[in-house]
Amino acid sequence: MTSQLFAICFNATRPSGLARFWSGVLDWELAEGPDDVAILPPGTTGFRIRFLPGQEPKTGQNRAHFDLTSSSPQDQRQTVARALELGGKHIDVGQLPEEGHVVLADPDGNEFCVIEPGNKFLADTGFIGALACDGTQEVGYFWSEALRWPLVWDQDQETAIQSPEGGTKITWGGPPVAPKTGTNRLYFELTVPADADFEAETDRLISLGATRTGTGTGTGGSDGVRQLMLDPDGNEFSVRRAPASRA
Numbered sequence: 062m063t064s065q066l067f068a069i070c071f072n073a074t075r076p077s078g079l080a081r082f083w084s085g086v087l088d089w090e091l092a093e094g095p096d097d098v099a100i101l102p103p104g105t106t107g108f109r110i111r112f113l114p115g116q117e118p119k120t121g122q123n124r125a126h127f128d129l130t131s132s133s134p135q136d137q138r139q140t141v142a143r144a145l146e147l148g149g150k151h152i153d154v155g156q157l158p159e160e161g162h163v164v165l166a167d168p169d170g171n172e173f174c175v176i177e178p179g180n181k182f183l184a185d186t187g188f189i190g191a192l193a194c195d196g197t198q199e200v201g202y203f204w205s206e207a208l209r210w211p212l213v214w215d216q217d218q219e220t221a222i223q224s225p226e227g228g229t230k231i232t233w234g235g236p237p238v239a240p241k242t243g244t245n246r247l248y249f250e251l252t253v254p255a256d257a258d259f260e261a262e263t264d265r266l267i268s269l270g271a272t273r274t275g276t277g278t279g280t281g282g283s284d285g286v287r288q289l290m291l292d293p294d295g296n297e298f299s300v301r302r303a304p305a306s307r308a
Contacts, residue, residue, distance in 0.1 A: 063207075063209045063262075064208065064252065064262055064266070064300060065208070065252050065303075066108050066208055066249060067250050067251060067252040067303075068099065068109045068250040069108055069111070069250075070112075070113055070248050070299075071110065071112050071113065071115075071169070071171065071246060071247055072113055072114070072117065072244065072245075072246045072248075073112045073113065073114065073246075074169055075168075076097070076098050076112035076113060077112070078148075079112050079167060079168060080098040080099065080100055080110075080112045082147050082167055082168055083100055083110060083167065084100045085143065085147045086129075086143060086144050086147060086149075087189070089101055089103065089110070092109075097112065097113055098111075099111045099112065106224075106226050107187075107228050111250065115244075117244055119169075119171075119246065120243055121239070121242060122154060122172055122195075123171055123246050124196070124245055124296065125192055125193065125194040125195070125247045126172045126173050126174065126247075127173040127189055127191070127192060127193075128174045128189075128190045128192075129173065129174065129175045129176060129189060129190065130176055130186065131176060131178045134177075137178060140175050141163050144167075144175070147168075148168040149166060150166055151163070151164070152164055152165065161176075162174045162177055169246075171247070174193075185227065186223075186229055187228050189229045190229065190230065191221070191229060191231065192229060192231045193232050194231065194232060194233045194234070195238055195239055196233035196234065196235075196238060197218070197233065197235065197236065197238055197293070198215075198218040198235055199270070199293050200294040200296070201215070201221070201222065202220065203270045203292055204222055204231065205220075205222045206269050207266055207271070208222070208224075208251075210224050211223065211225065213230060214230075214232070218236060219234055219235045220232070220233050220235070238294065241295050241296075244297060245296055245297055248297045248298050248299070249298040250298065250300075251299065251300045251301070252302070252303040253300060253301070253302050255303050255304060259288075259302050263288050263290070263300055266300065267290075270292070271290045271291060271292055271293070271298075273288065273289070273290055273291075274289045274290060274297070286301060286302045287299055287300070287301040
């Protein structure tokens, strides 16, 4: 059975503070567990966002950032104002004055954009319109096969995938891809159903182009068995067994 995208994880210098920021911006429920702090999406579908301790200094722009959508100019202004009130700040990443999106950073320096209303590509995706990633066409194909999410864009080496259930798109901008320096601050966490063959699933991911890291398989609190891996572009991701459901 295919892995599922369980969470987008942030390595954060202050996980609880960053979780409160994103909970306030997105209006998602805050949930603190024994091993992490997370925010939960409304409804029963979609991914959660987890915040885990990480002290590696930030060097350059992240390889992935959220694009938040707006329903009107007023809605865009309100999202920006709310983010600034919660501790975000304006940043310059080379955007042009005539571009309609607003580029911000969260209190830990992670970039994100508030997109202007009327963006057709992000129509009907929800508040988090996209996780926009720096990456190759190959890695877009890999994640489409890994998650079994269809390609919804494949042009000029730019790719995008989206769950069959809809929601947030994951996009890759194609070349040139900036060199990777250090460990990514944002990474995917996949889960394998409790009754599925964990090793068979990690072998399937390897057959698609993933590699195991030197850390091997380990355990971690309530998360159980976990395998750390790299996708074809060298981005870290983790695969863990989902906990068995209780009767």
